[in-house]
Amino acid sequence: MAVCIAVIAKENYPLYIRSTPTENELKFHYMVHTSLDVVDEKISAMGKALVDQRELYLGLLYPTEDYKVYGYVTNSKVKFVMVVDSSNTALRDNEIRSMFRKLHNSYTDVMCNPFYNPGDRIQSRAFENMVTSMMIQVC
Amino acid sequence: MEVAAGGGCGTGPPLLLSDSEQQCYSELFARCAGAASGGPGPGPPEGTRVAPGTATAAAGPVADLFRASQLPPETLHQITELCGAKRVGYFGPTQFYVALKLIAAAQSGLPVRTESIKCELPLPRFGMSKSDGEIRFGNPAELHGKKVQIPYLPTEKNSHKRMDDEDKQQESQSPTMSPLASPPSSPPHYQRVSLSHGYSKLRSSTEQMHPAPYETRQPIGQPEGSSSEGPGAKPLRRQASLIRSFSVERELQDNNSNYPDEPWRITEEQREYYVNQFRSLQPDPSSFISGSVAKNFFTKSKLSIPELSYIWELSDADCDGALTLPEFCAAFHLIVARKNGYPLPEGLPPTLQPEYLQAAFPKSKWECAIFDSYSESMPANQQPCDLNRMEKTSAKDMADFPVPTQDVTTGDDKQAANSGLLHAPPALPPRPCPTQSEPVSEADLHPQLNRAPSQAAESSPAKKDAIHAQPPSKPIRRKFRSENQTTENQEPAAAVGGAASAAMVKPHPTVQKQSSKQKKAIQTAIRKNKEANAVLARLNSELQQQLKEVHQERIALENQLEQLRPVTVL
Numbered sequence: 001m002a003v004c005i006a007v008i009a010k011e012n013y014p015l016y017i018r019s020t021p022t023e024n025e026l027k028f029h030y031m032v033h034t035s036l037d038v039v040d041e042k043i044s045a046m047g048k049a050l051v052d053q054r055e056l057y058l059g060l061l062y063p064t065e066d067y068k069v070y071g072y073v074t075n076s077k078v079k080f081v082m083v084v085d086s087s088n089t090a091l092r093d094n095e096i097r098s099m100f101r102k103l104h105n106s107y108t109d110v111m112c113n114p115f116y117n118p119g120d121r122i123q124s125r126a127f128e129n130m131v132t133s134m135m136i137q138v139c
Numbered sequence: 140m141e142v143a144a145g146g147g148c149g150t151g152p153p154l155l156l157s158d159s160e161q162q163c164y165s166e167l168f169a170r171c172a173g174a175a176s177g178g179p180g181p182g183p184p185e186g187t188r189v190a191p192g193t194a195t196a197a198a199g200p201v202a203d204l205f206r207a208s209q210l211p212p213e214t215l216h217q218i219t220e221l222c223g224a225k226r227v228g229y230f231g232p233t234q235f236y237v238a239l240k241l242i243a244a245a246q247s248g249l250p251v252r253t254e255s256i257k258c259e260l261p262l263p264r265f266g267m268s269k270s271d272g273e274i275r276f277g278n279p280a281e282l283h284g285k286k287v288q289i290p291y292l293p294t295e296k297n298s299h300k301r302m303d304d305e306d307k308q309q310e311s312q313s314p315t316m317s318p319l320a321s322p323p324s325s326p327p328h329y330q331r332v333s334l335s336h337g338y339s340k341l342r343s344s345t346e347q348m349h350p351a352p353y354e355t356r357q358p359i360g361q362p363e364g365s366s367s368e369g370p371g372a373k374p375l376r377r378q379a380s381l382i383r384s385f386s387v388e389r390e391l392q393d394n395n396s397n398y399p400d401e402p403w404r405i406t407e408e409q410r411e412y413y414v415n416q417f418r419s420l421q422p423d424p425s426s427f428i429s430g431s432v433a434k435n436f437f438t439k440s441k442l443s444i445p446e447l448s449y450i451w452e453l454s455d456a457d458c459d460g461a462l463t464l465p466e467f468c469a470a471f472h473l474i475v476a477r478k479n480g481y482p483l484p485e486g487l488p489p490t491l492q493p494e495y496l497q498a499a500f501p502k503s504k505w506e507c508a509i510f511d512s513y514s515e516s517m518p519a520n521q522q523p524c525d526l527n528r529m530e531k532t533s534a535k536d537m538a539d540f541p542v543p544t545q546d547v548t549t550g551d552d553k554q555a556a557n558s559g560l561l562h563a564p565p566a567l568p569p570r571p572c573p574t575q576s577e578p579v580s581e582a583d584l585h586p587q588l589n590r591a592p593s594q595a596a597e598s599s600p601a602k603k604d605a606i607h608a609q610p611p612s613k614p615i616r617r618k619f620r621s622e623n624q625t626t627e628n629q630e631p632a633a634a635v636g637g638a639a640s641a642a643m644v645k646p647h648p649t650v651q652k653q654s655s656k657q658k659k660a661i662q663t664a665i666r667k668n669k670e671a672n673a674v675l676a677r678l679n680s681e682l683q684q685q686l687k688e689v690h691q692e693r694i695a696l697e698n699q700l701e702q703l704r705p706v707t708v709l
Contacts, residue, residue, distance in 0.1 A: 108458075109452075109458040112430070112455065112458050112459060112460035113430075113448055113451045113452060113455070113460070114430030114431055114433060114434035114451065114460065115434060115444055115445075115447045115448035115451055116448055123445060123448070124448070124449075124452055125449060125452065125485075126452055
């Protein structure tokens with residue numbers, strides 16, 4: 001369902017980024033990169049309020065003519081960005097939320113691995129499989 | 140044709156061999172003798188023993204051949220004695236032929252007597268007479284190229300029948316010190332290419348329990364202690380090829396093992412070894428090892444970090460950043476497999492799943508193992524215990540020390556269970572995961588002397604499951620939950636009044652039985668406490684140092700702050 005999924009670290013460098021290989025990957029990378037500004041904006045807007053009440057799911061960050069970009073940020077400022085096809089109108093907000101939740105859970109599993117140093121690229125096979133399952137439905 | 144069985148033997152009737160027998164025997168003898176010259180196994184160690192002019196079959200190939208006959212070891216020893224090789228110390232042609240004839244007799248069901256060989260007998264059957272030689276020759280070449288393997292075998296044999304206690308101690312100590320480095324005492328043992336060889340060898344070693352190969356393995360590289368077998372064992376000494384080749388035989392024959400090609404199945408000996416290793420890191424087998432401790436431990440295996448990361452991913456089924464005993468065994472097993480050259484599987488094999496492991500090896504066995512090997516393994520594990528303790532900064536493991544000692548000495552179950560659970564380390568906030576069903580009522584149904592560990596065992600997985608059902612919670616909630624669990628355990632336990640009292644009677648006889656062990660247990664407990672004290676003192680000094688450093692840093696920072704603050708002096 002998703003066309004591109006990215007996990008961005010707190011310092012705004014990618015821990016994991018993967019897109020369906022049909023199109024130019026660089027375009028997706030660029031989209032994710034630009035979405036980071038939007039994410040920061042949303043975080044800082046809410047940050048003045050109580051941080052605890054900030055919801056993790058950020059919703060639609062910005063739409064383009066072909067794609068929509070959704071964002072999700074964890075309490076440790078790790079961001080998940082998902083790009084979905086605009087033509088896929090069947091995708092509802094709830095589904096996006098559940099996909100982000102799955103991503104978050106898998107990410108937590110990766111963190112639980114003592115051999116994983118926070119800040120490394122994510123190379124866990126379980127994580128990859130989970131992401132593949134989310135992306136494969138496009139094709 | 141007649142071959143006089145005199146000469147070397149002295150006694151024994153003349154041997155009547157038919158043509159086919161003669162042919163077969165001479166071929167086998169030639170192969171054994173030829174293998175002796177070509178293979179790594181030396182002939183009789185004292186070369187002067189060889190009678191001039193006769194060829195001798197080296198004991199190694201001969202022993203392999205005998206074992207290939209699939210006779211029980213006692214029979215083989217009887218045969219060895221009868222044929223006279225034991226007396227003279229080597230297998231000359233006469234001894235060899237007599238032995239073969241006796242093997243044929245035994246295989247036909249006749250008793251092993253010299254009279255048996257007088258009659259017509261079929262040819263003795265050997266499991267793999269043809270391919271013996273090639274395999275034996277093939278192996279040594281492979282051997283020298285391979286890295287030395289993980290010596291899980293010595294410890295496992297140690298935990299089973301073992302002639303010498305000192306050897307056992309020595310061998311059990313060295314693996315625990317550096318579990319994944321080879322002890323110098325057993326270098327040539329386990330340079331196996333594929334794990335299945337080792338596995339079937341393990342199985343066969345437990346099931347057949349040859350005293351002779353034990354002897355051979357024992358003195359390899361070590362001072363010869365036992366050799367109660369006498370000359371029968373001497374020719375079999377220093378035959379590293381013996382072990383390899385008979386393990387290959389085992390694999391090909393596969394009459395002892397039920398699971399020929401399943402490298403992912405943990406055998407009993409390996410299980411013991413893993414449990415011992417677990418205990419060296421974490422005295423309470425029902426609790427778990429934290430991620431950092433496990434990381435340090437597994438890093439010693441010298442596998443690459445991505446591989447270790449993947450192995451962790453496979454084995455930590457509930458993804459909580461800590462390893463319970465079955466998870467630890469699975470992880471260790473995967474590491475062993477990887478070191479033996481097995482590619483890591485895509486998913487956790489079913490035989491390594493925690494549920495399977497827990498079902499296959501019931502907890503009561505582990506807890507009995509606590510008492511059995513507690514006093515033995517504790518002295519051996521003190522050292523690595525301390526080394527590992529020093530790496531940990533949390534005091535929770537220190538607190539775990541009194542818990543097992545209480546179990547051992549007082550048997551005051553509930554209090555011990557309480558303290559144990561309260562000190563159980565919640566490494567990371569638990570995650571919503573599919574829960575495993577572990578009936579809490581098991582604690583009531585299995586009252587034992589070691590009820591506390593069993594309660595801890597059942598309630599901690601149950602506690603973990605209960606926590607998993609909740610959203611990620613803080614550690615405080617976990618302790619609270621654990622208290623609930625223990626109260627729940629206590630209430631039904633108290634409610635089952637009659638059954639409980641009857642069950643309490645059961646532990647008492649067992650207490651009395653173990654009264655002799657209690658002194659030892661108390662002594663070990665005292666030792667443990669002393670060690671714990673020493674460790675805590677060291678920890679204290681380290682923390683003091685750190686505190687000093689932090690103070691200094693703070694002072695430095697405050698100075699900087701002073702400097703940076705604009706000075707408003709009016």
